[in-house]
Amino acid sequence: MSKVNTVLGTIPAExxxxxxxxxxxxxxxxxxxxxxxxxxxxxxxxxxxxxxxRRFHEYGGGxxxxxxxxxxxxxxxxxxxxxxxxxxxxxxxxxxxxGDTALPFFAxxxxxxxxxxxxxxxxxxxxxxxxxxxxxxxxxSRGGRMTELDKRIYRAAARAALATGVPILTHLAIDAENAIxxxxxxxxxxxxxxFGHADDGVNAEKTRDTWIARQGGRVGFDxxxxxxxxxxxxxxxxxxxxxxxxxxxxxxxHLDKALASADANCSPLGWPGVKGHTVNYLFxxxxxxxxxxxxxxxxITTLFVDNPADFxxxxx
Amino acid sequence: MRSVNTVLGPVPAHxxxxxxxxxxxLSVLPGAEHAFxxxxxxxxxxxxxxxxxxxxxxxxxxxxxxxxxMFHGRDVPLLExxxxxxxxxxxxxxxxxxxxxxxxxxxxxxxxxxxxxxxxxxxxxxxxxITEGMVVPRVERRGAAGLVVTTATAGxxxxxxxxxxxxxxxAARNTGxxxxxxxxxxAVRELDVVLSEHVPxxxxxxxxxxxRDAPAVEIARRGAYVALDHVGTExxxxxxxxxxxxxxxxxxxxxxxxxxxxxxxxIGEAVGQPGNDVPFSRVxxxxxxxxxxxxxxxxxxxxxxxxDLLTRHGK
Numbered sequence: 001m002s003k004v005n006t007v008l009g010t011i012p013a014e015x016x017x018x019x020x021x022x023x024x025x026x027x028x029x030x031x032x033x034x035x036x037x038x039x040x041x042x043x044x045x046x047x048x049x050x051x052x053x054r055r056f057h058e059y060g061g062g063x064x065x066x067x068x069x070x071x072x073x074x075x076x077x078x079x080x081x082x083x084x085x086x087x088x089x090x091x092x093x094x095x096x097x098x099g100d101t102a103l104p105f106f107a108x109x110x111x112x113x114x115x116x117x118x119x120x121x122x123x124x125x126x127x128x129x130x131x132x133x134x135x136x137x138x139x140x141s142r143g144g145r146m147t148e149l150d151k152r153i154y155r156a157a158a159r160a161a162l163a164t165g166v167p168i169l170t171h172l173a174i175d176a177e178n179a180i181x182x183x184x185x186x187x188x189x190x191x192x193x194x195f196g197h198a199d200d201g202v203n204a205e206k207t208r209d210t211w212i213a214r215q216g217g218r219v220g221f222d223x224x225x226x227x228x229x230x231x232x233x234x235x236x237x238x239x240x241x242x243x244x245x246x247x248x249x250x251x252x253x254h255l256d257k258a259l260a261s262a263d264a265n266c267s268p269l270g271w272p273g274v275k276g277h278t279v280n281y282l283f284x285x286x287x288x289x290x291x292x293x294x295x296x297x298x299x300i301t302t303l304f305v306d307n308p309a310d311f312x313x314x315x316x
Numbered sequence: 317m318r319s320v321n322t323v324l325g326p327v328p329a330h331x332x333x334x335x336x337x338x339x340x341x342l343s344v345l346p347g348a349e350h351a352f353x354x355x356x357x358x359x360x361x362x363x364x365x366x367x368x369x370x371x372x373x374x375x376x377x378x379x380x381x382x383x384x385x386m387f388h389g390r391d392v393p394l395l396e397x398x399x400x401x402x403x404x405x406x407x408x409x410x411x412x413x414x415x416x417x418x419x420x421x422x423x424x425x426x427x428x429x430x431x432x433x434x435x436x437x438x439x440x441x442x443x444x445x446i447t448e449g450m451v452v453p454r455v456e457r458r459g460a461a462g463l464v465v466t467t468a469t470a471g472x473x474x475x476x477x478x479x480x481x482x483x484x485x486x487a488a489r490n491t492g493x494x495x496x497x498x499x500x501x502x503a504v505r506e507l508d509v510v511l512s513e514h515v516p517x518x519x520x521x522x523x524x525x526x527x528r529d530a531p532a533v534e535i536a537r538r539g540a541y542v543a544l545d546h547v548g549t550e551x552x553x554x555x556x557x558x559x560x561x562x563x564x565x566x567x568x569x570x571x572x573x574x575x576x577x578x579x580x581x582x583i584g585e586a587v588g589q590p591g592n593d594v595p596f597s598r599v600x601x602x603x604x605x606x607x608x609x610x611x612x613x614x615x616x617x618x619x620x621x622x623x624d625l626l627t628r629h630g631k
Binding site: 012023028029030031032033034035036039040070071100101103104105106107116117120121123127141200202234236269270271 | 345346347348350351352353367375385416418419420421422423425426427428429430431433441451453454457588
């Protein structure tokens, strides 16, 4: 049986449909909840979020994978209500966006404890929500190199992925040699790992995307829409054509390893967000761009339906 | 009115009674609230803390200062209910530290490069907890913090610790509440950081001065309050109660009686970290008899000094 954990329960992978594999309902750095400048009323949060998810659904979107880590404002009860009311499947994650977003309790924890925590959230549930995590989030801290804590989290994630069969998504694919060494030591097949943000403006040049693919890893072009052409682009923005060309080159050789997403916030929690950037960039801009570049429908289906289903299916 | 900010509103300073000035009610190591094997049962936590506060009151205690700051489990509505139920005044604190206990929002913000927060931003964050109310994260502001607390890293003050100290000092200067620092490696230098922000020394309390290596007398000489805040604890790091009592006498004899503060450093309910079994009443029940002081001196140390420290100045 092929199944995937969503916040509303287990579903067959066949029901995932079109997947946005690296997204956020709302992201904030730990501690941002103390700064009232970012606070929004629940009315405001639903008002900002529901129309985006509804439009995603209307465009033919099936599933949104929320990769907001444990201490970043992950709010599973909220996701459940959003999913139930909009019909969009939401997959929540366990894990951390990077060591620098793990609060002291977890930063001090051993690999063994972190593993137990991840496994619990995948097999029993997240807090008191009853919802099980469908993916494990890990990542590289700011600074460009994996820290000791990042490595501890990667190792625990590898063990939890092996124990439960859910896959791993990474925030950043730089310093991939260190990451892959850990996954190899733990004997985790690399097709269970999606090395993310291979396409962003800061890290694309430093990311060995084709090397990762040749090792068997999956590669995420998942910051689509963060473009230098925007009115107020974030520092990780990249010229639109440059990213597209990079993506087209990559899928020319490694289509089976490619996944794409927008890394948008429906309603950001601890930062202003980027005006006008939503998950629907995938339908409104990326897919038209791909078609215009001569990419056929079968390839688009591979990228947004088949590859994510293969990746997200719990492997026993 | 000379008043003190408590979780139930401003209280005339003379009503505080005996004050335990460096305590923790609910103390949660940041992140522990998300741990799979930790459940925070509010009713149970309330019962535990209410019993400890009743015990404190029965021993003659009037006010507990929760010096955990704004990011270590502080739960303002819970503190309000505890104060109403027990009749003990509770003074809550703003502030954070040391660096290791901060969230990534303050250390690696989403900017390029990810520059840690400077003093001025911490000052604003803490000041607003006094002038506008303490945050219940993403929900509301309630009450007003009665003091600003921060701590230096045990191995020595980091650059971000220094920003926290300066920010805490500025918040105290802006609002008239006191600032409480727990020293790391060098109490005198760390106090000087606060004083260099033009905060009068008598608005500052330095905690942890019953550590074996602590320069308690030197701190008092500079005019800051000296908190001997591990009463009832004896370990490799801290003086035992007999030595602690001797230190109290030493400070009195040196003319620093108006700068001494005593507290147990009790953790009412510890989550995600080791607790301690010390009651808030420890100073009153065990230590005061051991001190062998006049009524007047006892009153000065347990009532008058903390009252003077906590009374909000000016503004």
